[in-house]
Amino acid sequence: MNNMNLIEFNKMYLDIITPVNIASNEKLNTTDYIYDSKNQVAYFLNPLLWHKFIYTKKLFPAYMDFINDKTKPRKILYKWLIEQGYNIEDIKEVVKYKLIAHENIDKISKDSLNDIILQTKLIDGSAYIPGSTLKGLIRTAILYDLLQKNPHLKQRLWQSLERAINGNKSYDEIKRVENNLNRLLTAEIEGTGKREYTKYDKKSTKSEYYNFMQGIKLSDAMAEIKHNNLVLLKKIDLAVKDNYIKENSLSVYRECIEPKTRFYFDMQIEKRFTQKLNINSAEDILIMIQNFFDASNELLSSAFGKDYGFLFNDTNLGNTYIGGGTGFLTKTLVAYLAPTKMKAKEFISRYLNMKFKQRVNRGIRDTKIAPRTLKATKYNGKLTLLGIAKIGKV
Numbered sequence: 001m002n003n004m005n006l007i008e009f010n011k012m013y014l015d016i017i018t019p020v021n022i023a024s025n026e027k028l029n030t031t032d033y034i035y036d037s038k039n040q041v042a043y044f045l046n047p048l049l050w051h052k053f054i055y056t057k058k059l060f061p062a063y064m065d066f067i068n069d070k071t072k073p074r075k076i077l078y079k080w081l082i083e084q085g086y087n088i089e090d091i092k093e094v095v096k097y098k099l100i101a102h103e104n105i106d107k108i109s110k111d112s113l114n115d116i117i118l119q120t121k122l123i124d125g126s127a128y129i130p131g132s133t134l135k136g137l138i139r140t141a142i143l144y145d146l147l148q149k150n151p152h153l154k155q156r157l158w159q160s161l162e163r164a165i166n167g168n169k170s171y172d173e174i175k176r177v178e179n180n181l182n183r184l185l186t187a188e189i190e191g192t193g194k195r196e197y198t199k200y201d202k203k204s205t206k207s208e209y210y211n212f213m214q215g216i217k218l219s220d221a222m223a224e225i226k227h228n229n230l231v232l233l234k235k236i237d238l239a240v241k242d243n244y245i246k247e248n249s250l251s252v253y254r255e256c257i258e259p260k261t262r263f264y265f266d267m268q269i270e271k272r273f274t275q276k277l278n279i280n281s282a283e284d285i286l287i288m289i290q291n292f293f294d295a296s297n298e299l300l301s302s303a304f305g306k307d308y309g310f311l312f313n314d315t316n317l318g319n320t321y322i323g324g325g326t327g328f329l330t331k332t333l334v335a336y337l338a339p340t341k342m343k344a345k346e347f348i349s350r351y352l353n354m355k356f357k358q359r360v361n362r363g364i365r366d367t368k369i370a371p372r373t374l375k376a377t378k379y380n381g382k383l384t385l386l387g388i389a390k391i392g393k394v
Contacts, residue, residue, distance in 0.1 A: 006271045010282040010393055014129065014221050014263040017318040017388040019233050019256035019379055021325060022129055024120045030112050031067065034078045036088060037111045040101045042232055049094040059084055076111050097125055099255065101232040102379055117324065119230060119255040126226035127257050129322070131218040134265060136331075137320055138285060139213055141292040142277060143333055148291070149278075158337040165350055215273025216285070221263035229261040235325055236383070238308060238374040254325060256386075259379070264394070282393045289391060290319045296330050302341065304374045311376065311385050318388040325375045326387035 034043040054063050066080050081087070088095075101113055119127050147154045223229060235252040271280055279285060297315050305312065321330035329335055334351070338344035375386050 008269040008281060010267045012265050012267050013392055013394055015390040016257050016259050016261040017390055018259055018314050018384045018386060019377055020323045020387050020389060021254040021256045022120045022133055023324045024118045026118045028116045030075045031077055035113055036078060041098055042101050043095045043098045045094055046096045053091060053094050074112060099230055099232050113253045114251045116253045127223055127230055129221035129263055131220045134218045137322055141288040144292040144336060145288040154337055161337060215270040217268040219266040221265035224262040229258050231256055231258050233377040233379060236376045238376055293319050295336060299329060314385060314388050318390045320389050320391055321387045322389045323387045327375050
């Protein structure tokens with residue numbers, strides 16, 4: 001096999017099916033933006049130009065009084081601006097960009113959106129999806145595939161986890177066991193590839209560590225149309241309380257990529273690293289992604305399908321979850337180690353009750369339904385799941 005046959009280059013696409021937020025490290029509070037609640041538009045400020053405006057208009061003393069006023073913990077910048085005799089038109093040169101905020105239509109529109117979790121963006125302000133995010137979801141799908149094809153490994157890992165939780169360990173202790181399982185699972189894969197690694201790389205030594213994801217290289221995903229594809233959405237948890245499902249609208253907003261936005265990225269598969277995992281093409285990876293997506297939806301719909309089955313209609317259009325607000329089941333494998341669906345649900349219930357012990361003490365718990373919450377939002381007045389996307393080969 002020549003070197004060209006050992007490397008496959010693929011042009012891939014990613015379609016946004018339901019709103020997606022790939023969180024940046026930046027979170028805005030109410031003094032970082034101006035929200036016009038009447039028109040439901042948020043104006044994001046350029047900090048340097050905003051402070052220049054304050055100094056030029058001799059508003060600095062009033063602004064500092066506003067910021068430091070402890071009698072008003074919620075700082076409504078738009079209201080303050082109006083009180084100073086100015087409006088949005090007066091600061092249009094200060095605004096970096098603006099977005100429509102889809103407020104929860106079941107409640108009266110607020111004068112503030114609280115904290116806003118921003119989307120990762122390029123320097124020109126356009127949304128993109130980091131290659132590391134894509135690599136993470138592919139890695140999880142590959143690990144899931146390995147578990148399904150290695151029942152003895154799956155059983156061994158499950159028994160370790162079951163012993164820990166049945167031994168009444170604390171959540172921190174359970175978490176340590178979980179992290180150790182992830183290392184064991186990764187080591188199992190790395191063990192299958194180490195000999196193949198040294199075979200092709202004459203410079204490698206026994207001390208070098210094989211990384212099965214080294215054979216899958218991904219670029220960042222760039223939008224087909226760079227701008228006008230972001231919107232502000234409120235996070236909604238479809239939570240369990242007293243064994244009944246309850247819609248809980250949280251005061252958290254996310255800057256989300258809108259549905260029907262297409263991204264493109266490059267994927268390179270170096271088969272000397274991936275053949276031991278039965279990966280010889282992009283199609284092999286897409287099958288693994290789909291299988292993990294189907295398993296996640298099966299578990300989620302078993303808990304929420306009776307009341308919110310309509311939300312899973314969008315899953316027919318996608319093959320993966322991506323980004324924030326999609327729930328821990330889409331990013332971890334512990335639930336899929338269980339030999340039966342019932343044991344998986346029992347484990348998740350106990351695991352989450354331990355994780356959220358303080359909330360349990362306040363009466364929020366579930367003994368029959370697991371997972372505990374389904375992550376959603378409202379987009380164009382319609383309740384929808386977060387983070388459904390479709391990855392394919394161009």
